[in-house]
Amino acid sequence: MTAIRESFLDLAEWAADTSPLYERLCRIVADAPELLAVAEAVPADRAVANVFLAAVHCVVRRGVDHPLADYYPSVTDEPRPPDADLASTLVDFCEVYAADLRPLLTDRRTQTNEVRRSAVLYPAFAHVTARTADPIALVEIGPSAGLNLSWDQYGYEFRETASDGDVRRVGPSDAAVTIRSSVDSGTPPLPTTPPAVHSRVGIDLNPLDVTDDTDVEWLGALTWPEHDQRRAVLADAVTVARRDPPRLVEGNVLDELPGILDGIPADVPVVVYSTLVLYQVPDEIRAALRDLIATRAKERPLHWLTGSGTFDEPGDGLDLHWHRSVEGTFRSDRLARFHPHGAWIEWYADEP
Incomplete structure (x- = not known):
């Protein structure tokens, strides 16, 4: 139970800046053996604290009649601030709704489909196509519900901090989704029209279905209660995806990728590409994937974009690397650094 307790304390540090409710809930669970026992239902290979909080949030968002809901900004316009009653209220909630929580704790995973990470994908794909051709075929690893496969259908507003906050608008002018981000350094390629897409597919061990209301419910629950903008963008992206659901292949990437490429x-x-999934992949599988892509990149035009980070401190950014074959050598370069929720990007690559 010590490891579970530490997972809640770690998440409390991460939540401190943007979710006072989750910070307090994490500390409450860490100090309550009866709540840690509930969290033990989450399989050990998953992010226990995240799944527990999302499960509670999921049930709260169903409109339950319980005082715990009064603390959630996602369900009330005037949320009750975390106070001395929150601990006992959470314990009671977990007892009353144990039957609702149990399947979520045992079956669900942390599969946040962070749509705003498309803010770094837009210039990354533009950078790649400036050096190859388009249309390009997209293959996303770990796409969750596949919402980032539709990055070219979203509108973007990039605020350039180096030029007194000038805003650059790109993407379809009639887009139903608008993603806002800031360019904190560098000059990313931001063409008005996105590169053309030939085809798109995702590979996931447990893909979520945008046409399934329970899967969409879980996506919403994974978004933290105070994060209204993230939740709004997610809802709009789901609406877009439901018009033409993405093709998602269930399976191991090493098994499925060769056939997809063929x-x-x-x-x-x-x-x-993947924005934030490889840290969950065992080292040996990650190495085998690199070898597979390096070999195929010698046979055809093939590029690999990977997001990664250390998560040493709350607020740390992620690095986006571009891997490809250059004269027979598999080369990797850092293109950018970006906020985990796409709030900002720092561009490092040279202009086309």
Whole structure:
């Protein structure tokens, strides 16, 4: 139970800046053996604290009649601030709704589909296509519900901090989704029209279905209670995806990727990408994936974009690397650094 307790204390540090409710809930659970016992239902190979909080949030958002809901900004316009009653209220909630929480704790995973990470994908794909051709075939690893596969259908507003906050608008002018981010350094390529897409597919061990209300409910529950903008963007992106649901393949990436690549015309450039999933992949599988892509990149136009980070401190950014074959050598370069929720990007690559 010590490891579970530490997971809640770690998440409390991360939540401190943007979610006072989650910070307090994490500390409450860490000090309450009866709540830690509830959290033990989450399989050990998953992010226990995140799944526990999302499960509670999921049930709260169903409109339950319980005083715990009064603390959640996601369900009330005038939330009750965390106070001395919160601990006993959470304990009571977990007892009353144990049957609702149990399947969420045992079956669900942390599969946040952070749509705003598309803010770094837009210039990254532009950078790649400036050096190859388009249309490009997209293959996302760990896409969750596949909402970032539709990055080219979103509008973007990039605030350039180096130029007194000038805003650059790109993407479809009639887009139903608008993603706002700031460019804190560098000059990312931001064409008015996004690169053309030939095809798109995702590979996930447990893909979520945008046409399934329970999967969409879980996506919403994974968004922290105070994060209204993230929740609004998510809802809009789900609406877009439901018009033409993404193709998602269930399975192991090492098993599924070769066949997917074989099904794409050899002259079509492929971009395999993931914004934040490889840290969950065992080292040996990650190494095998790199070898697979490096080998295939010698046979056809193939690029790999990977997001990664150390998570040493709350607020740490993620690095986006571009991997490809250059004269027979598999080369990797850092393109950018970006906020985990897409709030800002720092661009490091040279302009096309």
